[in-house]
Amino acid sequence: MMKAIAMAGAALLAAATTPTGVEVTIPGPQGALAGTLVDPDKDAPAILIIPGSGPTDRDGNNPLGVKGGVYRQLAEALAARGVATLRIDKRGLFGSKAAIPDANDVTIAAYAADAHAWVDMLRAKTGRKCVWLLGHSEGSLVALKAAQDPKGICGVILVSGAGRPYGEVIRAQLRANPANAPLLAAGEAALDQLEAGKRVDGATLPTPLQPLFRDNVQGFLIEAFSYDPAKLVSAIKLPVLILQGDKDLQVPVTDAELLKRGQPAATLKILPGVNHVLKPVDGDDRAANAVTYGNADLAISPAVSEAIAAFVRK
Structure with missing residues (x-):
């Protein structure tokens, strides 16, 4: 006590x-x-x-x-x-x-x-x-x-x-989830474009990927991917x-x-x-x-x- x-x-x-x-x-x-x-x-x-x-x-x-x-x-x-x-x-x-x-x-x-x-x-x-x-x-x-x-x-x-670099991190996270298999080609193509400093048309991406690559965060992603x-x-x-x-x-x-x-x-x-x-x-x-x-x-x-x-x- x-x-x-x-x-x-x-x-x-x-x-x-x-x-x-x-x-x-x-x-x-x-x-x-x-x-x-x-x-x-x-x-x-x-x-x-x-x-x-x-x-x-x-x-x-x-x-x-x-x-x-x-x-x-x-x-x-x-x-x-x-x-x-x-x-x-x-x-x-x-x-x-x-x-x-x-x-x-x-x-x-x-x-x-x-x-x-x-x-x-x-x-x-x-x-x-x-x-x-x-x-x-x-x-x-x-x-x-x-x-x-x-x-x-x-x-x-x-x-x-x-x-x-953050692009590599996001790629690895997408690949780590087997459920993302149907999304990988579109997701990696979007990452390639953003890493090259180019925006993507988010509306053309599969619906599950749109929040990740929405238009109003692409400027941030392009700059962040450069480091x-x-x-x-x-x-x-x-x-x-x-x-x-x-x-x-x-x-x-x-x-x-x-x-x-x-x-x-x-x-x-x-x-x-x-x-x-x-x-x-x-x-x-x-x-x-x-x-x-x-x-x-x-x-x-x-x-x-x-x-x-x-x-x-x-």
């Missing part, structure tokens, strides 16, 4: 000392960009968390089925380890909705420019000399692009990030941490290895039993793995914050 009381007391103390997130904004193209700053110690390392693809908010939730506040949990876990974080809404979405009229009218380069603007604000606001960039999933490509200009950046943390993450990381002279879960359904460990090959000085850490949304997974059942995305009660793996905090504090 005394042990239980002591544990409860420790939990209450931890909750009481977790710093409250503060809403911060910076000017965007046509309206404000918004984020949440959690700063436990002005002398601590500070990390900008760049979100993944689609309508993913600053907490890491996505109306398409990702719940549980992956980035909020990460920020809280890092704060408990004495690391500050700033997590953000992408231009055109959520708190940054006013920044542009159409959230699809974006590029990786534009997101990278926003990352630099956030870095400048955080340095000016807190007096820090530099800020770490942490990109998750698609955000890792944004971080790589932003870090081509190292001003104000301490280093780069790539979490569940592709090591191949090779392995080449981008090879040009970075800053410290780089590559984090990859070995239960990731979307990005295999081989992508992390490609990034490491591109930047041999990088630190590569494979996280056993961790999936794409940083949650713990037992076994190899793909359906059970996918269910964790929508399980709001399942905490992210503590191995993620442990590895990140150790790296930025080193």
